Amino acid sequence: MSRQTIPDLLPGTLDLLILRTLQTDPMHGWAISERIQQISNDVLQINQGSLYPALHRLEHQGWIEAEWRVSELGRRAKYYRLTPSGRRQLAVEAGEWDRMSAAIDRVMKFA
Amino acid sequence: MKLRDLKLRARALFNPATVERELDDELAFHVECETRKLIAAGLGAAEARRRARARFGPVPLAADQCRDERGISFFETLARDVTFACRTFRRTPLAALTVISTIALGLGVVTVAFTYFNMFFFRVDAVRNPDELFALERPTRPGYHGHVPFTRTEYEAIRRGTNVFTDVAAARPSIATRINGRAARGMFVSGNFFDLLGVTATRGRTLTQTDNENSGRPVVVLSELGWEKFFATDPAVVGHELLVNGQPYAVVGVMPKDFRGLSQEPQDYWAPLALLDQIRHAEKPNEVWVDVIGRLKPGTSTPAATAALTTWALAEPAIKKPENGALQLYLRESRGVISEDRGEAMVVFMPILFAFGLILMIGCANVANLLLARGLSRRREIGVRLSLGATRSRIVRQLLTENLLMALAAAGLGFLISRALLAGSVHMALSILPPEFVESMDVVLPPGDWRVWTFLFGGSLVATVMFGLAPALQSTRLGLVRAMRGEMTRDSRPGRVRQMLIGSQVTASALLLVCAGVFLRSAYSAATADVGIRADDALVVTGMTESARPALLHAIEQHASIGLVAGSWPQPMSAGESVDATVGDTTLGLGYRLVSPEYFDLLGINLIRGRLFAPEERSPAAGVVVISDAVAQRVWPNRDPLGQMIRLDATTEENGDPPVPRQLFAVIGVVRDVHSALTMPSFAYSGIYLPIGAEQPKTSLVLRVHGNPDTARRTLLDALTKVDPALGEITTMRMMARLEGAVLEVIFWIAVMLSSLAMALTVSGLFSVLSYLVEQRRKEIGVRMAIGAAPRDIVRLVVSQSMRPIAIGVLAGGGLAAVTAIVLLSLPAAEMLGATVHAFDPLAYVVSLTVIVATCLIAAFIPARRAARISPIATLRAE
Numbered sequence: 001m002s003r004q005t006i007p008d009l010l011p012g013t014l015d016l017l018i019l020r021t022l023q024t025d026p027m028h029g030w031a032i033s034e035r036i037q038q039i040s041n042d043v044l045q046i047n048q049g050s051l052y053p054a055l056h057r058l059e060h061q062g063w064i065e066a067e068w069r070v071s072e073l074g075r076r077a078k079y080y081r082l083t084p085s086g087r088r089q090l091a092v093e094a095g096e097w098d099r100m101s102a103a104i105d106r107v108m109k110f111a
Numbered sequence: 112m113k114l115r116d117l118k119l120r121a122r123a124l125f126n127p128a129t130v131e132r133e134l135d136d137e138l139a140f141h142v143e144c145e146t147r148k149l150i151a152a153g154l155g156a157a158e159a160r161r162r163a164r165a166r167f168g169p170v171p172l173a174a175d176q177c178r179d180e181r182g183i184s185f186f187e188t189l190a191r192d193v194t195f196a197c198r199t200f201r202r203t204p205l206a207a208l209t210v211i212s213t214i215a216l217g218l219g220v221v222t223v224a225f226t227y228f229n230m231f232f233f234r235v236d237a238v239r240n241p242d243e244l245f246a247l248e249r250p251t252r253p254g255y256h257g258h259v260p261f262t263r264t265e266y267e268a269i270r271r272g273t274n275v276f277t278d279v280a281a282a283r284p285s286i287a288t289r290i291n292g293r294a295a296r297g298m299f300v301s302g303n304f305f306d307l308l309g310v311t312a313t314r315g316r317t318l319t320q321t322d323n324e325n326s327g328r329p330v331v332v333l334s335e336l337g338w339e340k341f342f343a344t345d346p347a348v349v350g351h352e353l354l355v356n357g358q359p360y361a362v363v364g365v366m367p368k369d370f371r372g373l374s375q376e377p378q379d380y381w382a383p384l385a386l387l388d389q390i391r392h393a394e395k396p397n398e399v400w401v402d403v404i405g406r407l408k409p410g411t412s413t414p415a416a417t418a419a420l421t422t423w424a425l426a427e428p429a430i431k432k433p434e435n436g437a438l439q440l441y442l443r444e445s446r447g448v449i450s451e452d453r454g455e456a457m458v459v460f461m462p463i464l465f466a467f468g469l470i471l472m473i474g475c476a477n478v479a480n481l482l483l484a485r486g487l488s489r490r491r492e493i494g495v496r497l498s499l500g501a502t503r504s505r506i507v508r509q510l511l512t513e514n515l516l517m518a519l520a521a522a523g524l525g526f527l528i529s530r531a532l533l534a535g536s537v538h539m540a541l542s543i544l545p546p547e548f549v550e551s552m553d554v555v556l557p558p559g560d561w562r563v564w565t566f567l568f569g570g571s572l573v574a575t576v577m578f579g580l581a582p583a584l585q586s587t588r589l590g591l592v593r594a595m596r597g598e599m600t601r602d603s604r605p606g607r608v609r610q611m612l613i614g615s616q617v618t619a620s621a622l623l624l625v626c627a628g629v630f631l632r633s634a635y636s637a638a639t640a641d642v643g644i645r646a647d648d649a650l651v652v653t654g655m656t657e658s659a660r661p662a663l664l665h666a667i668e669q670h671a672s673i674g675l676v677a678g679s680w681p682q683p684m685s686a687g688e689s690v691d692a693t694v695g696d697t698t699l700g701l702g703y704r705l706v707s708p709e710y711f712d713l714l715g716i717n718l719i720r721g722r723l724f725a726p727e728e729r730s731p732a733a734g735v736v737v738i739s740d741a742v743a744q745r746v747w748p749n750r751d752p753l754g755q756m757i758r759l760d761a762t763t764e765e766n767g768d769p770p771v772p773r774q775l776f777a778v779i780g781v782v783r784d785v786h787s788a789l790t791m792p793s794f795a796y797s798g799i800y801l802p803i804g805a806e807q808p809k810t811s812l813v814l815r816v817h818g819n820p821d822t823a824r825r826t827l828l829d830a831l832t833k834v835d836p837a838l839g840e841i842t843t844m845r846m847m848a849r850l851e852g853a854v855l856e857v858i859f860w861i862a863v864m865l866s867s868l869a870m871a872l873t874v875s876g877l878f879s880v881l882s883y884l885v886e887q888r889r890k891e892i893g894v895r896m897a898i899g900a901a902p903r904d905i906v907r908l909v910v911s912q913s914m915r916p917i918a919i920g921v922l923a924g925g926g927l928a929a930v931t932a933i934v935l936l937s938l939p940a941a942e943m944l945g946a947t948v949h950a951f952d953p954l955a956y957v958v959s960l961t962v963i964v965a966t967c968l969i970a971a972f973i974p975a976r977r978a979a980r981i982s983p984i985a986t987l988r989a990e
Contacts, residue, residue, distance in 0.1 A: 028137075028140065028141075028144075029137065029140075029141050030140070030141045030144035030145065031144075034148075047168075048141065048166060048167040048168060048173070049167070049168040049169070049172060049173045049176070050173075050176070052137070052138065052141075052173050052176070052177050053173065053176040053177050053179070053180050056177045056180040056181070057180045059119065060115075060116045060119055060120075060180060060181070061116070062115040062116060065115075068133075071140070073143070073144070073147070075140060075143070076136065076140075077137075077140050078133065078136070078137045078140070
């Protein structure tokens with residue numbers, strides 16, 4: 001199994017993954033990419049160069065907001081948190097994703 | 112765009128240092144985390160750091176992409192480009208200065224035309240809600256152009272009876288009067304005029320309803336212009352008196368500068384409509400015609416209002432109906448700019464604007480050529496930037512920003528140039544035009560308002576694209592490696608663009624020069640045409656108060672410089688009226704003129720045969736006529752006209768013009784034709800002279816003077832305005848004869864100015880391009896000479912390079928001139944022009960095009976000679 005670099009996978013999925021990762025706790029950028037990598041069993045590796053532009057874009061859209069906190073390493077880090085409107089956006093995109101993957105699933109099985 | 116987004120953008124824009132530091136921290140933190148993770152996995156510190164960095168990729172690139180997400184990169188890039196451009200300007204100030212001054216010249220010239228254009232079409236009067244103001248008009252027939260003006264009685268009925276307007280005012284603009292002996296133009300308005308327009312005076316007050324009730328003291332409100340003219344902007348003007356046509360009027364106020372009273376001509380003053388009777392004795396009170404101007408009630412549409420007004424007018428007995436009973440009123444926008452016949456006015460203005468715009472175009476072509484050349488010398492710089500990772504569009508954008516900056520500077524300078532040119536043109540007009548013209552006409556400098564600035568801004572954008580786009584694209588199209596080495600490559604030699612630029616410049620110059628040639632020839636033939644009148648020592652007195660006529664005649668006879676006095680209706684050199692003439696059983700319309708017996712002698716209209724009027728024949732009732740040669744040829748070809756009888760139809764007596772009785776007239780003499788330079792064909796037949804006396808009402812007086820007619824005119828004007836303060840005008844015949852050709856002369860001078868500018872720009876452009884090319888090809892030319900090329904071959908080589916675009920340009924320019932002439936002459940509005948302008952004059956074409964080719968060849972020859980003097984040894988050694 002080869003490793004996938006997002007967002008080569010599907011356009012827009014990086015945003016969805018970031019929003020989903022932030023659903024429970026605020027995190028900084030490195031933690032987000034680590035979490036995605038862990039949970040996907042190293043299948044999904046985020047292209048670091050595109051992670052931060054994506055974070056900044058989401059911040060500008062008002063779906064996440066940033067806060068400077070002291071990290072576990074004792075250094076100041078920028079933590080991102082989901083906003084209420086980000087939560088709504090996540091619901092929309094997650095629904096969209098379900099629909100899409102179910103559709104692809106069906107095609108793969110029955111076509 | 113959400114509020115949060117705006118906040119973030121504003122923070123990035125106004126607090127860039129913090130935002131940048133945060134970005135750096137954030138990215139550095141990531142690398143730090145990654146490194147620690149790798150160290151924890153057992154790597155050495157240095158190796159861990161290297162891998163973490165490699166994994167992250169280029170940090171500046173990620174940072175740049177983050178910056179793009181901020182949405183202010185546009186401004187940041189702009190700021191950077193502007194700083195860079197300023198540095199470039201400082202390094203090569205001469206190039207920047209050349210570009211700015213060339214474009215400024217072009218923009219300034221085209222802005223001159225636009226400023227006039229603006230004055231006539233866009234400069235809406237400074238009144239409250241001008242969009243609601245309409246003039247009510249009554250066409251002679253439904254759908255017709257001409258209209259029957261309303262009388263004051265009808266205006267009163269409209270004001271009382273209609274309900275689509277919030278209010279209706281009446282105005283009679285541009286009444287020629289004399290104030291303290293000087294010609295002045297006044298507008299007579301109803302009492303509610305100023306309230307309706309919603310304007311207030313800067314000093315004193317405006318006119319009110321009470322001023323319009325005949326009881327009060329006559330009052331007047333001055334325009335800024337009138338205030339300057341008659342009181343030299345004396346701040347204590349209110350309460351002073353003026354003599355309007357000899358009657359004392361008290362000044363009650365001064366209007367603001369921008370206010371024109373919905374008229375396009377500048378007015379000197381506004382006076383109550385009720386006082387118009389004093390000024391206009393001839394017209395019956397209440398039959399004086401007026402413009403009716405109303406303010407539509409808010410929310411009323413024009414069609415609905417027109418329909419309501421027409422229905423009302425059909426039922427209203429006070430409104431006069433046309434003879435066929437079909438009445439269809441209509442509303443015309445009344446905002447102080449041209450609203451009637453806009454199309455026709457555009458036909459006159461668009462070619463002028465276009466001709467002025469050509470200068471800008473040629474200037475842009477020059478600059479484009481310059482930038483192409485500079486692009487070659489900046490190749491190394493651009494190559495370095497491309498190889499450092501700048502995209503081509505990024506560099507094009509930077510170059511365009513640089514060009515736009517220069518164009519904006521040029522727009523500012525262009526405004527100053529246009530003001531100077533306008534002031535110069537007004538000054539020149541004042542010194543060239545005859546004094547009688549200047550006195551009765553207020554020549555004002557058209558204002559440069561915000562519309563002119565908008566035009567300049569738009570013009571600089573257009574100019575940037577015209578002169579900057581092609582060079583920017585051209586100079587960024589290059590092979591990286593070779594560019595870095597500073598090598599000339601074939602694909603980056605912008606020969607074709609350059610040739611196109613030269614070709615279009617030559618085309619535009621040829622077009623303008625042909626126009627100049629055509630108008631020169633037309634003006635010359637108009638000026639030298641024999642009008643058949645002795646105009647050098649005659650004056651014409653028009654528009655006198657009839658009750659003062661005997662006293663005026665007496666004063667004229669007493670005046671030292673006057674030799675002979677004759678009467679004429681209408682005044683000499685005017686087109687005149689036509690009457691139905693019947694000879695045998697054919698009837699035809701002939702122009703006619705009533706003149707006193709002295710007229711022929713005074714104006715040198717020679718007798719061909721028969722006799723002139725006898726001194727006692729001073730009324731049409733004498734039953735005799737003198738005809739012009741053209742009429743004799745037309746009515747009695749091959750026969751002796753003397754003693755023939757001609758029946759003239761009675762003319763209707765309007766405004767007290769002298770009547771012609773319906774009766775038979777005997778032809779007693781034939782005189783030479785009188786032509787007009789401008790209207791030659793139609794004027795030739797206007798040759799039936801009937802007798803009248805100078806003492807008859809409405810006749811204008813023609814005087815022979817001794818000595819200088821201008822001096823005589825001035826002394827006579829002083830003497831006669833004492834007798835009749837309302838005297839119309841005294842004009843020299845010379846100036847009346849000249850005025851006909853003056854229109855052509857003005858156009859000719861404009862064309863000469865434009866085409867010489869165009870030529871100068873084109874020639875300098877051609878010259879600098881060829882010089883540059885010679886410099887570029889120095890090595891090649893040296894080699895050519897070393898292997899045996901003669902200097903003559905080198906000259907031919909260089910000159911031939913410019914031959915093709917010049918040839919194409921000359922042909923295209925000539926063709927374009929002819930096509931423009933055909934298109935313009937096919938328009939009905941240009942009919943009169945077509946009769947006088949010989950648009951296809953072959954001589955004008957040949958001479959103009961030869962001049963262009965010759966000048967271009969000279970411009971090409973100088974660099975070619977320089978090329979031929981290149982020493983092959985020196986160039987080869989320099990390698």
